[in-house]
Amino acid sequence: MKSILPILTVVAAIIVLWYGAAVWLNSKWVYDQAARAGVEVSFSEVVKQTMNQERPKLPAPHQVAAELWKTTVEKKITSKRSLIFHSWITLSATLLGFAIGTGLGILLAVGIVHNRAMDMSVMPWAIASQTIPIIAIAPMIIVVLNSVGIQGLLPKAIISAYLSFFPVVVGMVKGLRSPGMMELDQMKTWNASPAQTFWKLRLPASMPYLFASLKVGIAASLVGAIVGELPTGAIRGLGARLLSGSYYGQTVQIWAALLAAAILAAGLVGIVGLIQRITLRRMGMAQ
């Protein structure tokens, strides 16, 4: 309960700043309107008018909240206008991409740790892959896969995996290499096989590192899934909501989608964190 107070304080501060920024950014439009109509407006009038514009530069928090309410609680989740519906579309691509990325990341890490050739060759490529902007690669992946008849969930999941495998590789390599000389010597005195050393020493030792990576990885997966929805002209998913919002200048819709994405990300990271806590506690390694 003690941790809730600082969190609330920060949230309150953000909301205050947000309102301030909304007044500041949206007031120009109010002044322009007034000038065109040839009337004077008082400051309090300006503030009032910055709060409820149709297409504000920056929607006020209560506008976004209202939009969120309208598109989640008041719509059926099968509706094209339900944010829950769109969130689910994005979430499914995120989860599939996260699974692929994590699996690939772990496999690569195991290869890197056990095979000298892979150690020398894979890491530079993995790093290079992350220096290319995902926004440049995403359309290509979509187009290429589309040309071989793969559409829908999978291309988005692959883009999502492309972002999430990297932190998993990095963390897992570090984790698998975390046992010290003494632990490895111990295994040697028992004449343990490489497979036994892997399953009984390297893998359990890597768990804290893996979970730290998974938290980064799941957030990266969500970003990947959203980016994957942008170039397709998709009509479903949070990315599609962002895109159509910006086409039509629907800033309230954009911000609602952004907030939904943020809530989704926080939820996903929270779930990974929970699994981490439970697993490490069971392993006796809770920090």
Added chain:
Amino acid sequence: MTSDAVIAARDLGLTFQTNDGPVHALKDVNLQIARGDFVSFIGPSGCGKTTFLRVVAGLEEPTAGQITVNGMSPDEARRARAYGYVFQAAGLFPWRTIAGNVKLPLEIMGFTRAEQEKRVKKVLQLVDLEGFERKFPWQLSGGMQQRASIARALAFDADILLMDEPFGALDEIVRDHLNEQLLKLWARTGKTIAFVTHSIPEAVYLSTKIVVMSPRPGRIHDVIESPLPRERPLDIRDTPEFLEVAHRVREGLRAGHAYEG
């Protein structure tokens, strides 16, 4: 070489090639350890005690001379799981319970599950840790962790026990207690024990044979056969015989140091 020499080293040498030039960790080491011996290695830091143990264990390759363990090369002996090795730090795996840690070598060696349970129970009893099976290492004191690591080295019942300063980090009282327990265990099991220590009383109290080493290059300065009986209550340490052996060890250490410079 006598036929019952469990460990026999002849003209053994090990030189590490380092960036600052060669380090002669061991030179011209000749030593016979008989079955059932309790041998302590004592000497100043860097005289090659750990290195010798590691050579016996097949963790380090000698660069000169010969060594056999149970009549085999150290590496063959390692593969035959001829010894249990207790490192200076307990080195328990934090994700395994005490029982799980003791079980680890048994799992690796392919003991049946029933046999694993039986042995874990037995060795934990041997080191006075019954009731702590389900605790994790961090829930135990340093001394208890060290006992668990000894139990782990005993679990697969190798004839040879190699111990590198196992009680180095513990206080005097706990150390006394563990020394006593170790002697009992040795008497009960008849194992051959090679034991590294920095403490003269500990070496004299435990050993049938004390190897005094000197550094740079690491070599054996003196080998003292203890005249003390195998049965040793703690207060044997106040007898003249005990003090005489301790005196000889101390002289040896001093003379070994005097070689330097």
